[in-house]
Amino acid sequence: MNKIVAKEQFSTNVTKLVVEAPLIAKSRRAGHFVIVRYDDNGERIPLTIADSDVAAGTITLVIQAIGDSTKKICGLEPGDSLHDVVGPLGQATRIKNYGTVLCCGGGVGVAPLLPIIRAMKAAGNRVVSVLAGRSKDLIILEKEVRESSDDVIIMTDDGSYGKQGLVTAGVEEVIKREKVDHCVTIGPAIMMKFVSLLTKKYEVPTEASLNAIMVDGTGMCGACRVSVGGKARFVCVEGPEFDAHQIDFDELMMRLKSY
Amino acid sequence: MNEINAARDAQWRVELRAKMSPKERTAIERVEMPQLDPAYRITCNEEVNQGINKEQAMREASRCLDCNNPQCVTGCPVSIDIPGFIKNIERGNIEEAAAVIKRTSSLPAVCGRVCPQEKQCESKCIHLKMKHNAVAIGYLERFAADWQRTECGEQAVPEIERNGIKVAVIGSGPAGLTFAGDMAKHGYEVTVFEALHEIGGVLKYGIPEFRLPNDIVDFEIDGLRKLGVRFEKNVLVGRTITYDDLHEMGFKGVFVGSGAGFPRFMNIPGEQLNGVMSSNEYLTRINLMKAGRGGDTPVLHGKTIAVVGGGNTAMDSTRTALRMGAERVILIYRRSEEEMPARREEIGHAKEEGVEFMTLHNPIEYLGDEKGRVTTMRVQRMELGEPDASGRRSPVPVEGAVEDIPVDVVIVAVGVSPNQLVPSSIAGLEVSRRNTIVVNEATMQSSVSDLYAGGDIVRGGATVILAMGDGRRAALHMHEQLSK
Numbered sequence: 001m002n003k004i005v006a007k008e009q010f011s012t013n014v015t016k017l018v019v020e021a022p023l024i025a026k027s028r029r030a031g032h033f034v035i036v037r038y039d040d041n042g043e044r045i046p047l048t049i050a051d052s053d054v055a056a057g058t059i060t061l062v063i064q065a066i067g068d069s070t071k072k073i074c075g076l077e078p079g080d081s082l083h084d085v086v087g088p089l090g091q092a093t094r095i096k097n098y099g100t101v102l103c104c105g106g107g108v109g110v111a112p113l114l115p116i117i118r119a120m121k122a123a124g125n126r127v128v129s130v131l132a133g134r135s136k137d138l139i140i141l142e143k144e145v146r147e148s149s150d151d152v153i154i155m156t157d158d159g160s161y162g163k164q165g166l167v168t169a170g171v172e173e174v175i176k177r178e179k180v181d182h183c184v185t186i187g188p189a190i191m192m193k194f195v196s197l198l199t200k201k202y203e204v205p206t207e208a209s210l211n212a213i214m215v216d217g218t219g220m221c222g223a224c225r226v227s228v229g230g231k232a233r234f235v236c237v238e239g240p241e242f243d244a245h246q247i248d249f250d251e252l253m254m255r256l257k258s259y
Numbered sequence: 260m261n262e263i264n265a266a267r268d269a270q271w272r273v274e275l276r277a278k279m280s281p282k283e284r285t286a287i288e289r290v291e292m293p294q295l296d297p298a299y300r301i302t303c304n305e306e307v308n309q310g311i312n313k314e315q316a317m318r319e320a321s322r323c324l325d326c327n328n329p330q331c332v333t334g335c336p337v338s339i340d341i342p343g344f345i346k347n348i349e350r351g352n353i354e355e356a357a358a359v360i361k362r363t364s365s366l367p368a369v370c371g372r373v374c375p376q377e378k379q380c381e382s383k384c385i386h387l388k389m390k391h392n393a394v395a396i397g398y399l400e401r402f403a404a405d406w407q408r409t410e411c412g413e414q415a416v417p418e419i420e421r422n423g424i425k426v427a428v429i430g431s432g433p434a435g436l437t438f439a440g441d442m443a444k445h446g447y448e449v450t451v452f453e454a455l456h457e458i459g460g461v462l463k464y465g466i467p468e469f470r471l472p473n474d475i476v477d478f479e480i481d482g483l484r485k486l487g488v489r490f491e492k493n494v495l496v497g498r499t500i501t502y503d504d505l506h507e508m509g510f511k512g513v514f515v516g517s518g519a520g521f522p523r524f525m526n527i528p529g530e531q532l533n534g535v536m537s538s539n540e541y542l543t544r545i546n547l548m549k550a551g552r553g554g555d556t557p558v559l560h561g562k563t564i565a566v567v568g569g570g571n572t573a574m575d576s577t578r579t580a581l582r583m584g585a586e587r588v589i590l591i592y593r594r595s596e597e598e599m600p601a602r603r604e605e606i607g608h609a610k611e612e613g614v615e616f617m618t619l620h621n622p623i624e625y626l627g628d629e630k631g632r633v634t635t636m637r638v639q640r641m642e643l644g645e646p647d648a649s650g651r652r653s654p655v656p657v658e659g660a661v662e663d664i665p666v667d668v669v670i671v672a673v674g675v676s677p678n679q680l681v682p683s684s685i686a687g688l689e690v691s692r693r694n695t696i697v698v699n700e701a702t703m704q705s706s707v708s709d710l711y712a713g714g715d716i717v718r719g720g721a722t723v724i725l726a727m728g729d730g731r732r733a734a735l736h737m738h739e740q741l742s743k
Contacts, residue, residue, distance in 0.1 A: 023499045037456060041549060043556045044456075069555055084456045086493040215548065215556070218454050218495065219678050220464075220520035221540035227531060232524060237680060251531055254631035258533040259557045 001081040002036075005058055011137045013065045014108055015074040016050070021085050022057030024049070030095060030115035031209065031241055034059065034087030035217040036073065042083060043069045046214045048112030048186075048240070049088065050141075059085075062111030062140065089217050090240045093207070097124040099181035102174055102204070103149070104130040104195055106167050106187025110141050112209060113186045114148075120184075121148040128180070129153070130170040132187070136161035168194050175202045183207070185244060189256060193249035200245045208244035210235045213258055226252050263332060263340045266359075267325065272346055276325050289392035290319040297611040301581045304468045304552070307608055308372070311395075313353070316402040320349035322386070323394045330383035331396060336728035339363045341380055345399055357407035360400060365440035365483075366433060366727060368408060368475045371401025373466060374724045375602050408478055416485045422446040424741055427510040429496045429681055432460025433723045434516030434714030436483060437730030442514075443486040445738045450510075452494040454680075457547060460518055462723070464547040465539070467575050469582065470605075497684025502710075512709050512737045515696060516730060519715030521676040525567070529625030530671070534559055534633035538568070538576045538672035545579055561667020563587045565636050567622055568672030569599035574606060576670045577614040588614045589664065593621035593641050593654040619643070619654065623661070625669060636666045677716050685710065695719050703733035704740075711737050 006018035024034060033048040051060035065074040076082070093116050101120045105113035110131055121127045129149040133139045134157045146152050153170040154162025163170065167187070174180060175198075183206040185195045192208040199206040212224035212235040224235035229246040233239065266272070293309040294300075300307050311319065323345045331341045340359050347356035360367040376382075376397035384393035407414075424447050428435045431453040439449045457463045462476045484490070494500060505513055522537035524530055541558065548556035564580040566573050569592035580588045590609065592599060595618050599606060610616065619641045626635040640660035647653035677694045689697040689706035696705055696712040703711045713729025715721060 023494070027499060027501070038555075041554045043548065043554075084493050086454065086456070086495060086499070088498055089495070215540060215543050216455065216464075216520075218520070218680055220522070221543050222522045222524065222537040223540050225524075225531065232526065232531065251631075255531065255533060257630070258559070 001083060002085040003081045004076050004078050005056075007076070007078050010062065010140045013074075014138070014140060015063050015065065016111075017061050017063065017073070017076065018058045019061060019082060019085060020057055021059045021087075024085065024087050025052040025054050025057050025059050028052055028059065028088035029092035030119040031090065031093030031112070032088035033090050033112070033217075033240060034061070034085050035089060035214070036061070036082050037084040038069055038072045038076075039083045042072075044215055044217060045069050045073065046089070046211070046217055046236070048209065050111035050114055062108050064108045086217070089236060091238065093119065093184070093241060095119045095123050100126040100128065100179060102128050102130065102171065102180045102183040104132070104167055104171055104183065104185045104187075106132045106191040107134075107138055108140065109187030109191075109209075110139075110145065113184065114141050114144055116184055117145055118148045126150050128174050128178075130155065130167060130174065131162075132156070132167035132170065132191070134158065166194070167191055168198050171195055171198055175199070175204060180204050183244075184209070184241075189249055189253045192244065193253075196244035196247065196249065206244035207241045208247060209240045210242065210247070210252060211240070211256075212236075212252065213256060226255065263329070263343060266340060266343045267327075271350065272325065275346055275350055279321060281324050284322050284324055285386060285389060285391050287318065287322045289322065290315045290395050290398060292395075292398055297613070300469065301578075301612050304582060306472050307469050310405055311398050311402050313351075313402075313406070316348050316353075316399055317351060319395050319399060320345045323349070324385055326385050330385065331380040331394075334380040334383035336379065336724045337363050337731055339380075339400075341396055344403055345394065345396070348399055348403060353403055353406040354411050356403040357411070360403055363731075364727065365437045365731075366479050366723075367400055368404035369433070369462060369471060369479060370724055370727070371397055371404050372471050372475075373722075375722060377603060379724070408475075414482065414485070417444065419444060419486065420446050421448070421487075423448065425450065425508070425510045426512040426514070426737065426741075427452060427496075427505050429513065429515045430454075430460055430517040430714075430716075431458040431490065432516055432518050432714060432726065433462060434726035434730040435460070435514065436479065437727040438514045438516065438713065438734045439488045440483050440486060441731055441734035442738065443483065443488050445734070447738075448487070450489045450491060452491050452496050452500075454493070454495040455547065456492050458490050458492065464543045465572065465575070467542065467546055467579050469578065470575065495680065497681050502685045512711065512741055514730070514733050514737065515681055515705075515710065515712040515716055516714045516726065517678055517681040517716045519675040519718075519720050520678045522671070523674045523676060524671055525622065525673060527622060527624055529627060529633065532625050532627040532633040533631050534561070534627075534667060535625055535669045535671065538566070538572045538670050539675065541576055541670045542572070542579060545583065551583055558583070559668050561585060563589070563666050564668045564670065565589045565591055565622075565664065565666045566670045566672055567591045568674070569594065569601055570672060570674070571601045571605055573672035574601045574609045576672050577609050578612055580668070580670070581612055581614065585668075589666075590614050590616050591620050591622060591636070591638060592616070592618045594651060595619055595643060598651045621654065621656075622669070626663075633666060633669055636664045636669055638662055638664060675715070675720050677719055682716070693719055701732075702736035703729055704736060
C-alpha cells in the first residue's frame, strides 16, 4: 500500500498525486515509469514518473482520467492509498550534453517530460521546450518547465494561451531559427507521429516516449510490443523511449485501440 | 539413497511387503483419476482432476512392490523417497506419508498436480517392465499432500534454531519458494522479493486454476510464512533496489529464481495485429488479473480462438479459451501429436473438452480488418522430415498447401526466453548467449560467488519440479558456503 500525501487538480481530467514510495523515489531516473493498481481487482496501469523527493520518500504522478481505472485513481484523496506501486520500470532517458535539446510535450505528456527537461538542463544543454494543449487549462507544469528551460513556447489549439496552432508549428519555429541537436517528444501518439515526421524532415535525431498498453510491465506479456525499425520491441523493458524516426506510429495507434 | 534403503528395512515395511505377494500386487488395476465431466468443466474454472479418496489411494499404494532398488526415486528430480511415502499410504498412515514427501519436496500438492510423472518417476516404475501400468505415484503424492492440508489441521511449525544470517530470494516461483523453505529450515532469515503483486510466480500467473487451484499455492506459501519467510511484493531487484543494496541491507547470499517470462513470437507478418497475443499475456490477464472473473483488466474474446504451440502452456491456453466462452478453439502445431511436449494428460483433457487439433500446420501470416483486428490465420501444411538437434523429426512445408482460417483471437504459445531484467542489473554475472545465468550445475553457484540461481532463468524453460530441484540444490550449497 502506498499512501497519497498530496493531490492537485490540474484540470477537470488531469490530476497530480504525490505518492509515498521511498525506494522508487531513490532509484528512479528521468524517463522511468511505474505500474500502479487501485485495489485488489485493479488493472496494472503504467504511469510515467513526473518528479520525486528522495528526502520525503515520494514520487509524483500526473494522471489523465480516461478510463475506469484512471478515473478511480484520480478520485483518490490524500490519506488514501494505492494498492500497489512497482518500479522504476523501463530504460532511463539517455541524458548527455547534445548541445541544444528541443523538448516537446503535449497534454499530460509534459509531466514525464519535466524530469527530462531538468536532466538535460543539468547536463549542460540549451533546452528549448514546446508545450502544447487543446486550450489554456490543459497546459500543465509551465512554471516548473520554465525553471529548467532556456526558452519556452506554448501552443494551444484554440489560441486561448500562448500561440494558436499545433505543437508542430512551435517545433518548426525553433528548428528554423536555431540549430537543434536533439529532440525529445512525449504526448499523444498522433502528436508524436507528426513531431517525428517534422524532425525527420529536418534531420533532428528524436526520441519519443511511448505509452503502450501493458499488463505486467516487466517484459512478461508482450502486450506493449511496437515495431521500431521493422522489429518488434517491448516498450516496457526496451523503452519507453525509442528513435522516433524508426517507430511505426500507425501501428502503435492501432494497438492502443485494442481495448 | 542410504536413508531410503534404511527406511525400507523398518520392521513395519518388512511386514507390509510380506502381506501380499508381488503377483497379487501387480494384478491390481491402476486407479483412474476421477474427473469432472468435460461438458460441465468447460463452464467453470473448477479443478478438473478431483483427486482419489483414501480407499483408492491405499489400494493403489498396495500395487507398489516396494522394490529393493527403487528406480522411481532416480526418475524424480528431487529424489523423493517414493516407496517410503507410498508404503505409509498403504498402511493408512497418510500424515506420515505427507511428512516423508515434505522432507524432500517443499510443494507436494503442487508437484502432485503439475509434475510430468509419466516422464519422470512413473516412467521408471518396475510395473512398466512387466507390461503393467505404472503405479500412480503422482496421484498418490497429491492425495497425501491434500490429506495433510484438509484432514490434519494446523501444521506444527518445526523448532528451528535461527542463525541470524540474512539471505535474499529474487522471484517467488517454484525455484524461489523451494529455496526459501529450505533455507528457513536451516535457520536463515529469508526474504523473498517478488516483482508482481502476487506471490507464486508461474504457479499464479501461468498455470490455470482448473489445473492448479490458487488456494493450494497459497497454502504452501502460508507454510513458508510460518517458517519465518518474509515476502516483499512489488519489488524489482535491479530496479527498485539493486544487488548492491541487498548487500547493504545485510544479505549474505542471494538466490535468483526470476523465471523465463519473456514471450517468444514467430516474427511473421501480421503478428502485431490486435487479437494476436502471447500465451503469457492471455493467461496473465485471466489468471493473475482475473479478467472476466471480477477483475478490472479486460481480455479479448472471440468465437474462434487459435492457439499456436504444442506445450503445456498451449494446452492451458486452449482450455482457458473454452472456459472464457469460445465456441471453437483450434490448436495449431507444426509437428505431429507425437512430438508435442505437452503432458499426455493435458492433451487428453483438451481433446475431451473439444479443442480441435490441427497438427502439422504452422501459421505463416495473419490478416486483419481495417481496424487492425486479426480476422484470418494463414497456415502452411507441414510434413515431418529428418530428425533435428532435439531428436524430433523436423517439420518441413508442403509446397502450395496453404489455407486460410477465420479467427477472432490468436494466442502464441511457442515458448519463452529468460527475462534479462535481473541478470542485466548485476555486474560481473556470467550470462549465456541465450541470456540464461551460467551456474555450476552441481551447486547452482553463479560466477558471482554469493549469488546462486535456478529454475528457468538458468534452464531457459523447464518444469516446476526441475526449478524446485534447483532451489533445493542451491540452498544446500549456499548453506554449506555460509556455514564455513
